[in-house]
Amino acid sequence: MAIKTYLQAISDGLREEMRRDDRVFVIGEDVGVYGGAFKVTQGFQAEFGPWRVLDAPLAETAIVGACTGASMMGLRPVAEMQFADFISCAWDHLTTVAAKQHYRTGTALPFVVRCPSGGGFSGGPFHSQNPESSFAHIPGLKIVCPATPEDAKGLLVEAIRDPNPVLYFEHKHLYRRIKGEVPETDYTTPFGQARVHRAGSDVTIVTWGAMVYTAEEAATTVAERDGTSVEIIDLRTIIPWDREAVLASVARTSRLIVLHEDTRTGGFGAEIAATVAEEGFGLLDAPVVRVAAPDTPVPFSPPLEKAFIPQVADVVRAIERMAAY
Amino acid sequence: MVLIRRFEERTEEQYTRARIGGYCHLAIGEEAATVGAVDPLGDHDYLFASYRDHGTALAVGSDPGAVMAELFGKAAGVAGGYGGSMHLLDVERRFLGGWGIVGGQLPIAAGAALALDYTGSDGAVLCQFGDGATNTGAFHEALNLAAVWNLPIIFQITNNLYGMGTSVAMASGETELWKRAAAYEMHGERVDGNDVLAVHEATTRLLTMARRDRRPSLLETCTYRWRGHSVADAGKVYRSADEIAEWRTRDPIARFEHQAIEAGTLDVGDVSELRREVDATVTEAIKFAAAAATPTVANLYDNVYGDPGTAAQFARMDTAGPFGERRETRGWRT
Numbered sequence: 001m002a003i004k005t006y007l008q009a010i011s012d013g014l015r016e017e018m019r020r021d022d023r024v025f026v027i028g029e030d031v032g033v034y035g036g037a038f039k040v041t042q043g044f045q046a047e048f049g050p051w052r053v054l055d056a057p058l059a060e061t062a063i064v065g066a067c068t069g070a071s072m073m074g075l076r077p078v079a080e081m082q083f084a085d086f087i088s089c090a091w092d093h094l095t096t097v098a099a100k101q102h103y104r105t106g107t108a109l110p111f112v113v114r115c116p117s118g119g120g121f122s123g124g125p126f127h128s129q130n131p132e133s134s135f136a137h138i139p140g141l142k143i144v145c146p147a148t149p150e151d152a153k154g155l156l157v158e159a160i161r162d163p164n165p166v167l168y169f170e171h172k173h174l175y176r177r178i179k180g181e182v183p184e185t186d187y188t189t190p191f192g193q194a195r196v197h198r199a200g201s202d203v204t205i206v207t208w209g210a211m212v213y214t215a216e217e218a219a220t221t222v223a224e225r226d227g228t229s230v231e232i233i234d235l236r237t238i239i240p241w242d243r244e245a246v247l248a249s250v251a252r253t254s255r256l257i258v259l260h261e262d263t264r265t266g267g268f269g270a271e272i273a274a275t276v277a278e279e280g281f282g283l284l285d286a287p288v289v290r291v292a293a294p295d296t297p298v299p300f301s302p303p304l305e306k307a308f309i310p311q312v313a314d315v316v317r318a319i320e321r322m323a324a325y
Numbered sequence: 326m327v328l329i330r331r332f333e334e335r336t337e338e339q340y341t342r343a344r345i346g347g348y349c350h351l352a353i354g355e356e357a358a359t360v361g362a363v364d365p366l367g368d369h370d371y372l373f374a375s376y377r378d379h380g381t382a383l384a385v386g387s388d389p390g391a392v393m394a395e396l397f398g399k400a401a402g403v404a405g406g407y408g409g410s411m412h413l414l415d416v417e418r419r420f421l422g423g424w425g426i427v428g429g430q431l432p433i434a435a436g437a438a439l440a441l442d443y444t445g446s447d448g449a450v451l452c453q454f455g456d457g458a459t460n461t462g463a464f465h466e467a468l469n470l471a472a473v474w475n476l477p478i479i480f481q482i483t484n485n486l487y488g489m490g491t492s493v494a495m496a497s498g499e500t501e502l503w504k505r506a507a508a509y510e511m512h513g514e515r516v517d518g519n520d521v522l523a524v525h526e527a528t529t530r531l532l533t534m535a536r537r538d539r540r541p542s543l544l545e546t547c548t549y550r551w552r553g554h555s556v557a558d559a560g561k562v563y564r565s566a567d568e569i570a571e572w573r574t575r576d577p578i579a580r581f582e583h584q585a586i587e588a589g590t591l592d593v594g595d596v597s598e599l600r601r602e603v604d605a606t607v608t609e610a611i612k613f614a615a616a617a618a619t620p621t622v623a624n625l626y627d628n629v630y631g632d633p634g635t636a637a638q639f640a641r642m643d644t645a646g647p648f649g650e651r652r653e654t655r656g657w658r659t
C-alpha cells in the first residue's frame with residue numbers, strides 16, 4: 001500500500017476505473033486543459049484524450065442533464081461540479097429527472113456527480129456549503145461523503161459501478177491535509193456500511209466527512225484529560241446509512257452525539273436522532289445531542305466562519321455535558 | 326482605471342501575505358471595459374456585476390478602504406465581512422452586487438429592470454458578466470425576458486477570451502458573442518474593451534436606447550485578463566506566453582493616457598501626480614482594512630431574515646439543545 005492524500009486517492013480511483021472501463025468518462029468545467037479546479041483530473045486529458053475528459057461550457061444544468069442522457073444510453077459519466085454549491089444550478093435535473101427515472105421507467109442511470117464541499121478557507125456563502133442533507137431528502141439519489149483516502153478511492157469506484165445517480169461529496173479541507181494508506185488493488189468500499197473510526201465505550205459520535213477529524217481531536221482531548229472513552233462512527237455514506245452500526249454503538253455507550261458541518265435545522269443529524277429515538281430509545285441514558293453549524297449562510301470573515309463551523313471545543317463541551325448523565 | 330490597477334496589484338500582494346483569505350480574482354487588464362461602462366450611469370441607473378468585482382466597486386465610487394476591508398473580512402467592509410471578494414455591493418450607489426454564482430445575476434438584473442419599468446422610473450440597468458456566463462441557461466432566460474418585456478437593460482459581456490481555463494472557442498458555438506442578441510431580436514454590438522472611450526460611447530448610446538426607447542441590448546466588450554483566473558492560478562497552462570505578452574501591449578491605461586495627452590486634456594505631470602495620489606489612497610485603504618475590527622460573532626444571526634423576530638427565534642433554537650452548548654462556548658446573545 002502507498003501513502004496518498006485524499007485528493008490523490010480520488011484521482012487514482014477515477015483514473016483506474018477509466019482504464020478498466022471505456023464507458024467511464026469525465027465531464028465538467030475546466031477538467032481537461034486546466035486539470036480541474038482542484039487538480040483532481042490533472043494529466044487525465046493527456047492519458048485519455050479530450051473525448052473522455054470533456055471540458056464543458058459553464059453550464060451545470062447541461063452537464064448534469066447530459067450525464068442523465070449519456071448514462072441512459074449505457075455510458076458511465078462522472079461529472080465534476082467545481083464547488084458543491086453550484087449543484088443547485090442542476091437541482092431540477094437531479095431531483096426531478098435523474099432521481100425518479102428508475103422508479104418511473106426502470107432505466108438505470110449509472111452516473112456520479114463529484115461535489116467538492118465544505119468550508120474552512122473563507123470561501124464565503126457560495127463556495128463553502130455542505131448541501132448533502134438537501135439531497136438526502138430526495139428518494140432515488142445516493143449520497144457518499146468519504147473521510148479517509150482509502151474510502152475516497154473505494155467509494156468513488158463503487159459509485160461509478162452503482163446503477164444509480166450518486167452524489168459524491170469530497171471535502172475540500174481534506175484534499176491535501178489528510179494522508180493515509182490506499183490499496184493499489186481494484187477494491188470498492190460498499191455503501192451503507194459505517195466504519196468505526198475510533199472504538200470507545202462512554203459516548204458515541206456519529207459523523208462523516210471532515211467532521212470525523214474534529215471528532216477525533218475532541219475524543220483525544222477528553223481521553224487525555226479524564227479518560228472519557230469516545231467511539232467515533234464514520235457513516236461514509238448517508239444514503240444509504242448504516243442504522244445497525246449506529247444502534248449497535250449506542251447500545252455500547254448509551255450516549256449519542258451527532259456531528260455535522262451542515263446547518264442544524266433539517267440536517268441529516270435530525271434523521272439520525274429521530275431514528276435512534278424511534279428504534280433505540282431504551283438504549284439511551286441521555287438525550288441525543290446535535291452539534292452542527294448554526295442556521296445561517298456560511299459567512300466569509302474568518303472569525304465568523306470559525307464560529308459557524310463546529311469546532312473541537314464545541315464537541316468537547318458536548319461530550320463533557322453528556323458524561324454527567 | 327489607475328486606481329483599479331493599483332488596488333488590484335496591492336490586493337494580490339496582501340493575498341500572498343495571507344491578509345486576505347478565500348478566493349481572489351483580479352481584473353488587471355480589464356479596467357477600461359469596467360470604467361467605460363460604469364461611468365455613464367446616471368442617478369437612477371442600477372448596476373450588477375460578476376464575481377470579479379473589485380474594479381466595479383471602485384468604479385462606482387465605493388470607498389477603497391471599505392472595499393479593502395471587505396476583502397480582509399472586517400466589519401467595516403462594504404458587506405460587513407459577510408460576503409468577501411466576490412460579493413461586494415454599494416446599495417447607496419445603486420451597485421447591487423457582485424455575484425459568486427456565474428450567470429446568476431442575469432435574471433436578477435432583468436427583474437430589477439422590470440421593477441424600474443413597473444414603477445415608471447427613467448432609470449436603466451447595466452448587468453456585467455463574463456464570456457463564461459453566456460453559456461448558462463440563465464443567460465438565455467434573462468435575455469429573452471428582457472426582449473419580450475422591452476426592459477430597460479444593457480447586458481454587458483466582458484469577453485476576456487477565457488472562463489477560467491476554458492477558451493471561448495472551446496465553450497461557445499458562436500464565438501462572436503454579441504451575435505447572440507439576434508436570437509432575441511435584440512440590439513447587439515461589439516466594441517474594443519481596452520478602449521475606454523469606445524466603451525463609454527457605446528454604453529452612453531445604449532443607455533439612452535434603454536431609457537428612452539425601452540429597448541434592451543447586448544454589448545460585448547473585448548478585453549483580456551493579465552493575471553490568472555484567481556491569485557492561485559498562474560494562468561499559463563491554457564494560454565501561451567506570446568498571447569499574454571501581445572495583450573499586455575494593448576494596455577488600456579497606457580492607451581487612454583496617450584489619447585488624453587494627444588487631446589491635450591492631460592499632461593505628463595498630471596499623470597504622475599495622479600499615480601502618486603492613487604498610491605497613497607490604496608496604501609491608506611490597506612492601513613484602514615488592517616486596523617479595522619472583525620465582525621462580532623454575537624451578530625452572526627442578525628441578518629439571516631429580514632425581520633428581527635425570526636432571526637432571534639432561530640438563534641434561540643440553536644442554543645436550545647439539551648445542553649445549550651453553543652451559548653456557553655460562544656457567548657452568543659439572543
Ligand SMILES: Cc1ncc(C[n+]2csc(CCOP(=O)(O)OP(=O)(O)O)c2C)c(N)n1
Pocket residue numbers: 029058060082086089375377425426427428454455456457458459485487488489554
Ligand atoms: C454556476 C457556477 N459555475 C461555476 C463557477 C466557478 N467559476 C467561477 S468563475 C468561472 C469562470 C467564469 O468565466 P467568465 O464568465 O468568462 O468570467 P471571468 O472569470 O473571465 O471574469 C467559473 C467556472 C461558479 N462560480 N458558478
Ligand SMILES: [Mg+2]
Pocket residue numbers: 455456457483484485486487488489
Ligand atoms: Mg471570461
